[in-house]
Amino acid sequence: MASWLPTLKTDTPEEGYDLAVKMARVAVKLTQPDAEMRDKLRPEYASDADALIAVSQVVATHFATVAAANDYWRKG
């Protein structure tokens, strides 16, 4: 099976951001492996401002890591 996280390298900051979003989601999957339960929770937090901001915070933390791993995409 292919790894869902083979590398932290991405070509662009935007792809790095998308990877950070993915990384934020996987921890939820690993803590709540039941896909049906997650599908039930999703509309709840997607319509809750506090939860959306909290997700954004997790993304920000992962993005910091991904950005460092890519040396901030300085060499364009």
Next chain:
Amino acid sequence: MASWLPTLKTDTPEEGYDLAVKMARVAVKLTQPDAEMRDKLRPEYASDADALIAVSQVVATHFATVAAANDYWRKG
């Protein structure tokens, strides 16, 4: 389509801060892609002190990354 995040480089700290604000918002968009729903949530959290502070926290986290990417704009 142009990338919304082509680079982390900005000319000034203030532009870096604005970019951090934008980065905080995009995660919300990606988690709640329905613009109408977001428009509905916005006045709610914009009048809630806790939510405003939480947004400010996300901005602070992204700003740390943007600032590092710009070597803190040391070379003025």
Next chain:
Amino acid sequence: MASWLPTLKTDTPEEGYDLAVKMARVAVKLTQPDAEMRDKLRPEYASDADALIAVSQVVATHFATVAAANDYWRKG
């Protein structure tokens, strides 16, 4: 118009701390641009221990960035 954040450089750690406080507040302003509404929210969160601690957390995050930008004011 002068920039509110022309530089992350400050002469002393205390000025760096004051800048971090300012940086924490600006994100709130950008998210809730209505000054009247902010004036209404302020007494609320200023008398709420949880909100005060949350503000302190945002300040801590920005201070880390400002301190790094100033190389921790090592050269006194």
Next chain:
Amino acid sequence: MASWLPTLKTDTPEEGYDLAVKMARVAVKLTQPDAEMRDKLRPEYASDADALIAVSQVVATHFATVAAANDYWRKG
């Protein structure tokens, strides 16, 4: 007894992520050593979106550390 954390080195980012998940859980164990109590709490937070996002935040923080320890797996 073998250490549960002999090293921060992992072969791949994915293994580093799994380690971060483990590190997030151990603090809970050390604070609530009663396994029965933890078993009781688990279904509660696993069906609570806010708690799942908070777990994801802890994982993100540990992953940042593990990634730095592995120099971001740059030498593949």
Next chain:
Amino acid sequence: MASWLPTLKTDTPEEGYDLAVKMARVAVKLTQPDAEMRDKLRPEYASDADALIAVSQVVATHFATVAAANDYWRKG
């Protein structure tokens, strides 16, 4: 008037920790300058586990900065 934060340098990690505690408190003071109000809030949050943990988080963030400023007190 003497600065409350003349330097981030401390002789020992423990003094650095004490400084981090102080730094966490000053943001509260700057946001709620009314000492009487703060005195009223203090017993509230000091008997609230969530608030105590949140304070501990702010301290952890400031300690990271102070520790870096002291190069982790490596040269003892």
Next chain:
Amino acid sequence: MASWLPTLKTDTPEEGYDLAVKMARVAVKLTQPDAEMRDKLRPEYASDADALIAVSQVVATHFATVAAANDYWRKG
């Protein structure tokens, strides 16, 4: 009196993690010095999933600092 934090150096990552747990607890002690009150709060938060996760977050933040201080225990 011996310092509770004479150094950030530990022999192993696991000892570093234990130190991070200790560091998370001391801030609580300094904010709520009354041992009896803390003893009263402990069972409360130890049976509250949100509080346990919040503690885990503080530990993660301190662990990042301790790990950096030990250069991630790279030289085994």
